[in-house]
Amino acid sequence: MTPFIQRESSIPLYSQLYHWIKTEIEEGRLPPGTKIPSIRQLTDYLQISRNTVEAAYQQLQAEGYLESVPRSGIWVAEIEERLAHSSEEVPSLVIERERVRKSVIDFKYGNVDVIKFPFKRWKKCLSDAMEEEGELLSQYSNKQGEWSLRREIATYLLQSRGVHTRPEQILITSGTQSAVEIICRLLKLQGKEVAIEEPGYSGVRTVFVDQGCEMVPVPLEKDGLSIYHLQKSKAKAVYVTPSHQFPFGMILPVGKRTQMLNWAYQSAGYIIEDDYDGEFRYQGQPIPSLKSLDEEEKVIYLGTFSKSFLPSMRMSFIVFPPSLMKQYGQKFSDYDQPVSPMIQVAMAKFMHAGDFERHIRRMRKTYQRKHQTLLNSIEQHLGNKVEIIGEKSGLHILLELQGQAAPQVIEKGLKKGVKVYAPSRFWLHPISDSQRYIMLGFGGLSIEEIEEGIALLASCI
Amino acid sequence: MTPFIQRESSIPLYSQLYHWIKTEIEEGRLPPGTKIPSIRQLTDYLQISRNTVEAAYQQLQAEGYLESVPRSGIWVAEIEERLAHSSEEVPSLVIERERVRKSVIDFKYGNVDVIKFPFKRWKKCLSDAMEEEGELLSQYSNKQGEWSLRREIATYLLQSRGVHTRPEQILITSGTQSAVEIICRLLKLQGKEVAIEEPGYSGVRTVFVDQGCEMVPVPLEKDGLSIYHLQKSKAKAVYVTPSHQFPFGMILPVGKRTQMLNWAYQSAGYIIEDDYDGEFRYQGQPIPSLKSLDEEEKVIYLGTFSKSFLPSMRMSFIVFPPSLMKQYGQKFSDYDQPVSPMIQVAMAKFMHAGDFERHIRRMRKTYQRKHQTLLNSIEQHLGNKVEIIGEKSGLHILLELQGQAAPQVIEKGLKKGVKVYAPSRFWLHPISDSQRYIMLGFGGLSIEEIEEGIALLASCI
Structure with missing residues (x-):
């Protein structure tokens, strides 16, 4: 935020700030509904005193230019005579939540590294898609x-x-959740038992529950989902994350994959294989996907571009067995495709030119380095105070604590400026044991942030 | 398609074509799964004889390079030794369905005009969104x-x-269908009666049916949905298209709007107002939307960018009453946003700069001209042989036929090179009367195509 503030001026700083913001609002450059920086953010940013900012804001609130909403922030208020719609850009002073200068090292799961993202190539693909496919853009896809x-x-x-x-077997969807919704309806799973990993990915579990499925939580063993419990169930389908169990990170061995396929063949059940993170494997030999082992059209494969490309593309896909794809074509013929063809065609060009493979290779190396840094830092700072879980692949790990429970560590961490997460919500039926783990996503952090973050965390454990 | 064909060469044309395509496939420029032009398309395009193309294709099929799929087309076949992934672009010879030179004038509903679309400005917004919001792209939105x-x-x-x-009341969705899905689940409409216009938009009706709602088809009167029948029903919600009834095109008068609101207040029902085509009104005064008249939080407003911007953006929105938005926040907190934030932020920039309003104004004029041409051409060529229905707004009209049924006219039209549509599928319970109408969308056609198309159609009626 760069209000024009003259420190040498005879006009008090709070008054300068007040007039600057008021003018921005009156001239429409800060339209109603704009969130403005908090007092603390602006204090930090302009390096002026808190009192100065507070005084200016109070004056603006009293005059109805700003509105403070508890637990939400401070907003530009609606004013009666709205001025002509300005054609200028939003000034860069509008600090949104996402762009606040980082004061906390956030081990948030799901963020990816965009420092090395080939924006130029991607923009070219988008531009080409629009130019070459003009007619495509004018139609439903x-x-x-x-x-x-x-x-x-x-x-x-x-x-x-x-x-x-x-x-012909592939359906593009706008995310894994909508893919699972479609599968529920296609397989008519409403009222039926569906087996899930316990713990497992809650975003998908919510969809099953909302679609009226009966959840059968299947316990995990050291090498993944218990086949014994799956066989004992009456499940019509099972949802699994074999490449990198979510959140525990184990990789399902080939023996269990075969057993799971046999379960499907014998019980006429379906396997929904969510191959997220399959691209990022750091140790050991790759294990064939369930889909590649399937001989009886019982595996439905889910893939996503959220981890391998950008979460913000909102693009996933289903690979159906041919028989199910045919049923989809019959039952869902009235449904429009939810993903913009502009993004789809751009992605096709990006992949066709080899850019996608190059990007994955580059990211695999990047994440491997970050992953190694994370393990080394933990070894160095936390030694035998924690156990690392799920460290062979993916963009997150779990730490098993000794003595302390997760909420305490998380709270202490926040005070020190490091944010880690509790995976307990991934249990359908949380047990006390689930409090022993904390979850660390590292995709979006730099090497330095990882090192610093673990050092900070070590002072809390 | 520009194969290198030398007409003066001693090598027969079919052989030149055969070798050219074969090389393209072997060198990976035409990868397996590529659809290639039909015999007729290529004959037209290269201005060579049908026999020549047929001979080349037959040879390539016999050798396994091409594969003919009945009712689908001719495709490049899978070959055993797939060559290294080529880094070149798909050659422009790959004629896809959409880009085939128009041999038919297609009055397809839903297409829009992109000739005047401000691609340059839109690309700038996309590019700015990516550059300024780098961090945003790396996260779930x-x-x-x-x-x-x-x-x-x-x-x-x-x-x-x-x-x-x-x-705070607005939810972005990836299309009207997913918006209606969300509303069904939020209002718990499963097993409940939902009133719809008869005839009405079948894309939304399918969603209600699939979500387990009981459909109550409410007949239309000259000025829209029958309030009497709505009041008689036990519907918990009604779905309406008041700005431009789909497909009949009447505009719901303000008196009926008030009656509908009273119905909602008295029966504690909800009104789902789909304001599609609200931007394109050619005659009469604008009528306030139901949402703007609502005083008791009973109207859920649906808007879309498909008509006013591009159908290919796949972006719609819901305006909830505050009470329902709160419920949404509680019940759907596990659901990810399905629309790419890149597109969302670009659209925000496009709107903020005034480009969206300018575009709408420009398109309103463009469509008004097309619409007037359409009405004039019908007057000139069809005179009193048809009646025009729903001509005050929107991007389509209906024609009521006399004597002939729609299927006959459609079939004759196809032979003459003009494609029109039967709206009968928009009836939940089609009656014989529904065969009396044909539907003409004109958004994607040029003035000349509209004139030519109606002249052709006139020879069929």
């Missing part, structure tokens, strides 16, 4: 997803995941 | 939708539709 993208995904899955599929 | 976009929508709705709303 292919309901199943753009053919060119499905073709590239098929090629990619064969090369990188050993999955033989044809573009 | 705000579950309700980007604040900046919701703020712009609130401003726009107030100025253009008289709807007073705050950004």
Whole structure:
């Protein structure tokens, strides 16, 4: 935020700030509903006293220019005579939550590294998509997803995941949750038992519950989901994360994969294989995906671009067995494709030119370095005070605590400026044991932040 | 498609074509799964004889390079030794369905005009969104939708539709269908009666049916939905298209709007107001939206960018009454936002700079001209042989036929090179009367195409 403040002026600083903001609002550059920086943020940013900012804000609130909403922030208020719609850009002073200068090192799961993201190439693909496909943009797109993208995904899955599929079997969706919704409706799982990992990904569990499925939480063993418990259940389908169990991180061994397939063949059940994080494996040999081992059309494969590309693309895909794809075509023919064809075609171009593979290779190296830094820092600062869980692949790990419970550590961490998370919500039926773990996502942090963050965390454990 | 064909060469044309395509496939420029032009398309395009193309294709099919799929087309086949992934672009010879040179004038509903679309400005907004919001791209976005976009929508709705709303009440969705899904679940409409217009928009009706609602088709009167029948029903909600009834095009008068609101207040029902096409009104005074008349938080407003911007953006929004938005926040807190924040932020910038309003104004003029051409051409060529229905606004009209049924006219039209549509699928319970109408969308056609199309159609009626 760069209000024009003259420290040498005879006009008091609070008055300068007050007039500057008031003018911005009156001239429409700060329209009603704009969130403005908190007092603390602006104090930090302008390096002026808290009192100065407070006085200016109070005056503006008293005059009805600003509005303070408890637990939300301070906003530009609606004013009666709205001025002509300004054609200027939002001034860069509008600090939004996301762009606040980092004061906390946040081990948030789900963030990815964009420092090395090939923005230039991606922008070129977007631009080409719009120029070459002008007519495409004027229409509703292919309901199943753009053919060119499905073709590239098929090629990619064969090369990188050993999955033989044809573009005809692929459905583009706007995220894993909507993919699971579609599967529930297609397999008519309402009122039926569906097996899930306990603990497991709660975002998908919510969808099953909301679609009226009966949840069967299947306990985890050291090497993943208990096949014994799955066999004992009456589940019509099982949802699994075999490449990197969420959140424990174990990789399902090939023996268990075969047993799971046999369960599906014998019970006429379906396996929903969520292959998130399959791209980022740091140790050991790759294990074939369930889909690539399936011989009886019982595996439904879910892939996402959220981890391998950008979470903000909101693009996932389902690979159906041919029989189910046919049913989808019949039952869902009235449904429009939810992902913008502009993004789909741009992604197809990005993949076709080899940029996607290059990006994945680059990111695998980047994440491997971050991952190694994380393990080294933990070793150095925390030694035998914690146990590391799920460290062979993916963009997060768990730490098992000794003595302390997660909420205490999280609270202490926040005070020290490091944010870690409790995975307890991933249990359908939380047990006291679930309090022993904390979760650390490292995708979006730099090497230095990881080192500093673990050092800070060590002082809390 | 520009294969290198030398007409003066001693090598037969079919052989030149055969070798050219074969090389393209072998060198990976035409990868497996690519759809290639039909025999007729290529014949037209290269201006060579049909036999020549047929001979080349037959040879390539016999050798396994191409694969013909009945009712789908001719595709490049999978070959055993897939060549290294080419880094070149798909050659421009790949003619996809959408880009086939138009041989038919297609009055398809839903297409929009992109000739005057401000691609340059839009690309700048996309590019700025990516550059300024780098961190945003690396994260999952705000579950309700980007604040900046919701703020712009609130401003726009107030100025253009008289709807007073705050950004906090707006939810961004990936299309009207997913909006209706969310509403069904939020209002718990499963097993409940929901009133719809008969005929009405089938894309939304399908969603209600799939969500387990009981459909109550309410007949239309000359001025829209019959309030009497609505009052007689036990409906918990009604879905209406008051700005431009779909497909009949009448505009719901203000008196009926008030009656409908009273129905909602007395029966504790909800009104789902789909304000599609509200931007494109050619005659008469604007009528206030139901949302702007609502005094008891009973109207849920649906808006879309498909008509006013591009159908390919796949972006719609819901304006909830505050009480329902609160419930949404509680019940749907686990659900991710399905629309890419890149597109959301770009759209916010586009709107903030005034480009959106300028675009709407420009398109309103463009569509008004097209619409007038359409009415004039019908008057000139069809005179009193048809009656025009729903001509005051929107991007389509209906024609009521005399004597002939729609299927006959559609079939004759196709032979003459003009494609029109039967609206009969918009009836939940089609009656014989529904065969008397044909539907003409004109958004995506040029003035010349509209004139030519109607002249062709006249020879079929």
